[in-house]
Amino acid sequence: MLRKLPKITVWRAIFAVILLSGLYATYLRIVYGLAGTTNLSDKFPWGLWIGFDVMCGVALAAGGFTLVAIVHIFAIERYKPVLRPAILTAFLGYLLVVVGLLYDLGRPDRLWHPLVMWNPRSVMFEVAWCVTLYTTVLFLEFLPMVFERFGWHKPMEWIHRISVPLMILGVMLSTLHQSSLGSLFLIVPEKLYPFWYSPILPLLFYVSSIAVGLAMTIFESWHSSRAFGRALELPLLASMARVLAVLLSVYLWIRFLDLAHRHVFGLLLRNRTETWLFLLEMALMIVPTVMLYQRSVRMRPGALYACAVMVVFSVITNRLNVGITGLEAGSGTHYFPRWSEVAVTLSIVATGFAIFRVIAGYFPVFEAHSLEHARAEVEEKEADSITVG
Amino acid sequence: MPKAILYDSTLCIGCKACEGACAERWGLPYGDSVAAEEKISAHKLTAVETHGDHFSRRLCMNCLQPACASVCPVGAIQKTSLGPVVYDASKCMGCRYCMQACPFQVPTYEWSSRLPKMRKCDMCYPRQSQGKVTACAEACPVGATKCGERDALIAEARQRLAEKPDQYYPKIYGLTEVGGTSVFYLSAVPFEQIGLRTNVPQEPLPETTWRVLELLPDVVSTGSVLLGGIWWITNRREEVARKEGKR
Numbered sequence: 273m274l275r276k277l278p279k280i281t282v283w284r285a286i287f288a289v290i291l292l293s294g295l296y297a298t299y300l301r302i303v304y305g306l307a308g309t310t311n312l313s314d315k316f317p318w319g320l321w322i323g324f325d326v327m328c329g330v331a332l333a334a335g336g337f338t339l340v341a342i343v344h345i346f347a348i349e350r351y352k353p354v355l356r357p358a359i360l361t362a363f364l365g366y367l368l369v370v371v372g373l374l375y376d377l378g379r380p381d382r383l384w385h386p387l388v389m390w391n392p393r394s395v396m397f398e399v400a401w402c403v404t405l406y407t408t409v410l411f412l413e414f415l416p417m418v419f420e421r422f423g424w425h426k427p428m429e430w431i432h433r434i435s436v437p438l439m440i441l442g443v444m445l446s447t448l449h450q451s452s453l454g455s456l457f458l459i460v461p462e463k464l465y466p467f468w469y470s471p472i473l474p475l476l477f478y479v480s481s482i483a484v485g486l487a488m489t490i491f492e493s494w495h496s497s498r499a500f501g502r503a504l505e506l507p508l509l510a511s512m513a514r515v516l517a518v519l520l521s522v523y524l525w526i527r528f529l530d531l532a533h534r535h536v537f538g539l540l541l542r543n544r545t546e547t548w549l550f551l552l553e554m555a556l557m558i559v560p561t562v563m564l565y566q567r568s569v570r571m572r573p574g575a576l577y578a579c580a581v582m583v584v585f586s587v588i589t590n591r592l593n594v595g596i597t598g599l600e601a602g603s604g605t606h607y608f609p610r611w612s613e614v615a616v617t618l619s620i621v622a623t624g625f626a627i628f629r630v631i632a633g634y635f636p637v638f639e640a641h642s643l644e645h646a647r648a649e650v651e652e653k654e655a656d657s658i659t660v661g
Numbered sequence: 662m663p664k665a666i667l668y669d670s671t672l673c674i675g676c677k678a679c680e681g682a683c684a685e686r687w688g689l690p691y692g693d694s695v696a697a698e699e700k701i702s703a704h705k706l707t708a709v710e711t712h713g714d715h716f717s718r719r720l721c722m723n724c725l726q727p728a729c730a731s732v733c734p735v736g737a738i739q740k741t742s743l744g745p746v747v748y749d750a751s752k753c754m755g756c757r758y759c760m761q762a763c764p765f766q767v768p769t770y771e772w773s774s775r776l777p778k779m780r781k782c783d784m785c786y787p788r789q790s791q792g793k794v795t796a797c798a799e800a801c802p803v804g805a806t807k808c809g810e811r812d813a814l815i816a817e818a819r820q821r822l823a824e825k826p827d828q829y830y831p832k833i834y835g836l837t838e839v840g841g842t843s844v845f846y847l848s849a850v851p852f853e854q855i856g857l858r859t860n861v862p863q864e865p866l867p868e869t870t871w872r873v874l875e876l877l878p879d880v881v882s883t884g885s886v887l888l889g890g891i892w893w894i895t896n897r898r899e900e901v902a903r904k905e906g907k908r
Contacts, residue, residue: 307772314702314769317760345888347895378755378770378777382735385754389735395870396734396758398877440888444881451873458869459728459762462860474873603766 287622294619297612301375309612313605320609323595324617325372327453328588329365330403331477334485335492336362336410337446340439351512353505354489356417356637360628361492363410366403368624375616395455402449409442417635451478457594463602466536467550468594476527480587483519486512487583494577499629502638510570513579517564520557520583546601549593556586663843664744664789665811666720666798667818670848670855671828673716673805675709682800683707683720686785703769703780707797710856715848717855718806720797721746721767721782722835723843724865729759729768731867737779744811744843745784753779764839764861784843811843818845840865 301309312319335358342348343355374380386400412431419428454477457464470476490509497504531537540547560579569575600606609617632638677696684691689704700719701708707720723746730738730746737752738759755777760768771777785795789808793799798808807814818833834846838861846857853859 303775305773305775305777306770312770312772314760315766317757317770341888345892345895347892347899376756378757379753380755382754385752386734389737389752391731391733391736393731393867393871393874394734394736394758395874396732396756398874400734436889436892440885440892443888444884447880447884448877455870455873456758458873459732459866460764461862461866461869462764462858471869471872599761 287626290615290618290622293611293615294622297615297619298375300612301616306378309610309616311607311610311613313607315603315605316600316607318595318599319607320596320613320617321372321376323592324588325376325620326369327591327595329369329372330450330453331481331484331587331591332488332584333362333365333369334446334450334481335489336365336413336485337406337443338482338485339489340413341443344435344439345443350508353508353638354493354512357492357496357632358485358489359410359413360417360631360637361488363407363414364624364627364631366407366410368620369403370407372617372620395452395458399449399452399456402445402452406442406445406449409438409445412438413442417637421635446481447478450481451475453477454594460599460602463599464594465546465598465601466534466539467531467546468590468598470530470534472526472530473594476523476530479519479523479526480590483516483523484584484587486516486519487580487587490516490576490580491584494573494580496632496638500632500638504573506571506573506576509576513564513570513576516579516583517561520561520564524554524557524561544601546593546598549589549597553586553589553593556582556589560586663742663811664784664808665723665814665843665845666784666795667807667809667814667845667847668718669805669807669818669821670715670717670846672803673709673718674803675711675716676802677709678800678802679718679797679806680705680707680709682796683782686788686796701767701769703771703778706769706780706782712855715850715855717846717848717857719767719856720844721784722765722838723782723784724839725841725843726839726865726867728762728764728839728866731870732758732762734758741786743786743789745786745789746781746843747783747786748779748781750778755779762866764866765858814845818847821847837863839863 297309306312310319310321339351339355339358343351370383374383377383386397387404391397412434415431416428419425419431451474454473454475457469457473458471461469490512493505493509496502540550560582563569563575563579569579596607680696681691683689683706684695687706689706695705698705699708699710707718710717710719723740723744725740727738727740727746730736730740733753734756735752735754737749738746739749740746755770757768757770757779759779760766760770768779768781770779785793785797788795794808795806798806801807807817815833815836822829822831822833828849830848830851832852834848834852834857835842835844840863846852846855848855851859
């Protein structure tokens with residue numbers, strides 16, 4: 273019997289510790305409320321669960337809509353091998369965002385209220401609707417992997433029939449709420465530090481979400497190639513890195529123009545936490561941008577991975593600055609998450625990794641070949657009635 | 662006719678009768694320990710603060726265009742035509758966006774409760790809709806807090822400034838802040854010296870988000886046509902390629 277126990281490795285031990293502390297924090301959250309688990313206050317109502325679990329969670333799941341657009345709408349078939357992992361990441365990401373929200377909301381039992389009680393003037397209302405609809409879209413985009421696993425051809429054909437409007441809907445919904453997470457903070461002009469408060473926050477959030485979506489795809493490919501012993505799709509990732517370099521350059525340029533037009537560069541001379549956090553965010557983006565323009569970096573898996581990680585951390589820093597640190601001075605208070613807030617967040621992230629691994633091991637996430645056959649058959653039937661002209 | 666409150670810091674004697682009356686109106690416990698707390702919280706919806714020789718009262722500003730009401734995803738907060746900004750706890754899901762959005766940091770939360778609610782002054786909406794003045798104004802022994810028609814109170818505040826210019830800092834707080842509020846302050850010293858935020862924008866805050874939100878239908882319709890068009894072009898190319906390949 274003992275032989276059947278899973279081997280204890282360092283990673284599994286860490287995973288178990290994280291999950292146990294997360295479970296205890298969950299118990300505290302249910303019994304003692306937000307006061308018993310968070311360092312939130314009347315002056316600082318949003319903390320780690322909004323700043324990281326929701327804002328970073330949604331941004332890091334942006335690879336889903338980015339790759340759907342690239343592969344299916346722009347029809348760049350080359351990127352197909354990384355499409356399914358990106359969709360799965362996005363689907364799990366959004367589910368975990370909802371889990372994070374359940375911890376953060378004062379009344380999680382009323383999560384559904386925005387669906388029936390409307391206030392179209394509220395950005396949060398729009399985000400709630402978009403996230404609900406987009407999670408549904410992601411579920412439908414994930415379903416083909418299930419159908420393929422069990423060889424269900426009928427439902428596969430059915431879902432293929434609605435796939436184009438579905439994909440366009442998914443990209444539009446993502447465009448809306450990725451940018452709207454930035455719009456949330458347009459209402460606090462006097463609270464958010466000038467490095468981050470900008471009238472073009474929605475645009476900055478949108479462009480950076482596309483960039484981090486690509487960076488996450490590179491990050492995942494690298495990890496899954498190690499976890500599942502697959503060969504890394506290096507030429508594909510290298511060409512994606514080119515796109516990423518251009519996107520990052522565009523983002524940095526918009527950011528520069530924004531800061532210049534608002535005349536806030538003078539603030540860089542102040543020795544404040546905000547200055548250092550801003551510089552960290554910028555450094556973590558400028559360094560990979562410069563590196564990714566070198567062919568030698570793009571073609572070396574290790575260097576490519578390092579660049580992707582830097583971009584991911586830059587965007588995480590940005591979201592935390594907008595959602596947490598940039599608001600501290602303006603709110604006249606300090607906030608540092610309590611252990612239980614961190615434990616819940618880490619548990620959510622760890623659970624995400626674990627579920628991804630299980631699903632990727634069980635469903636055809638990394639090979640899309642048989643789907644292609646099924647699809648080609650369907651298309652062939654349709655193609656007969658089309659004349660070339 | 663919208664109602665308002667005029668609070669004159671130069672008249673206030675710091676007796677905290679307003680605090681007691683407010684607690685009674687909400688059915689909240691009030692004693693020496695609560696009276697000693699100089700900040701508003703979920704169990705104290707108005708508070709008299711001491712700033713050196715001056716007193717200052719904190720309460721919800723009941724803005725003309727409230728940020729809290731505009732950001733609430735479920736419409737739990739509403740601006741009434743009578744003036745008060747009211748809250749329906751049965752709708753609230755506890756996202757606390759109202760607290761984040763309020764430039765005066767007024768909404769407070771029942772952090773320790775298992776079924777928490779947001780808490781804030783509602784300018785005694787139930788009393789005012791029966792034609793009565795707010796509990797705080799009724800309790801004030803020196804007339805430092807006055808409740809009445811908004812226009813009449815502005816006129817009265819201007820008159821006080823004109824009659825005794827040497828006793829007042831020559832401005833009315835609340836007239837233009839965030840596009841105007843339903844609570845006005847008069848003070849002997851600049852307002853930041855009695856703990857009021859003077860860096861708040863002079864334009865109504867809901868405009869900042871609405872400017873973006875109103876573009877939504879345009880973005881969605883244009884984006885969908887564009888994406889659909891791109892798909893049609895790129896996939897037509899594929900069809901052509903396939904047909905030609907067959908020949």
